[in-house]
Amino acid sequence: MLLFTRIYAVCIALILIAGETWVVLTTNKYWPLSLDDYIACTALILCAYWVKCAKQAPLFIATWMFMFGNIYAMLFNRLDPVSGTGERINLLIVMLALIAIGIGSSTYCWLQSKRVDSNA
Numbered sequence: 001m002l003l004f005t006r007i008y009a010v011c012i013a014l015i016l017i018a019g020e021t022w023v024v025l026t027t028n029k030y031w032p033l034s035l036d037d038y039i040a041c042t043a044l045i046l047c048a049y050w051v052k053c054a055k056q057a058p059l060f061i062a063t064w065m066f067m068f069g070n071i072y073a074m075l076f077n078r079l080d081p082v083s084g085t086g087e088r089i090n091l092l093i094v095m096l097a098l099i100a101i102g103i104g105s106s107t108y109c110w111l112q113s114k115r116v117d118s119n120a
Contacts, residue, residue: 001112005060005105006048012098013041013048016067019091040067044102054113060106068099 020037023029043063051059075092078084 001105002051002054002057002109005057005102005109006051008105009044009048009060009102012102013044016095017041023088036070040070054109054116057106057110057113061103061110064099064102064106068096068103071095071099 016037020034020041024031024034040063044060044067047059047063051057071092075089075096078086078089078092
């Protein structure tokens with residue numbers, strides 16, 4: 001399961017990097033607002049490289065949760081009835097679901113490692 005989590009993390013990070021770059025290049029988005037997304041995706045790729053055993057999965061969990069928080073805040077800022085733009089709401093919901101899968105798989109790996117340790 002850890003192998004899936006590592007590969008999934010890299011795939012999602014690359015997709016999000018490409019998507020964020022596309023948004024920055026094709027809209028009037030102020031580019032520094034994308035730095036946190038690039039940092040989170042870089043952290044996810046680094047976790048995929050660094051995390052070699054399931055006991056280290058909390059690194060993944062923390063990174064996924066940071067990403068979830070960013071996207072969650074972005075979603076509800078856009079849904080704000082006063083100042084929200086309503087742009088790309090469906091895409092943000094899909095991204096939250098993809099990130100939730102990452103959180104779930106990382107948590108599963110970590111819990112499995114705890115279960116193995118308790119049986120030893």
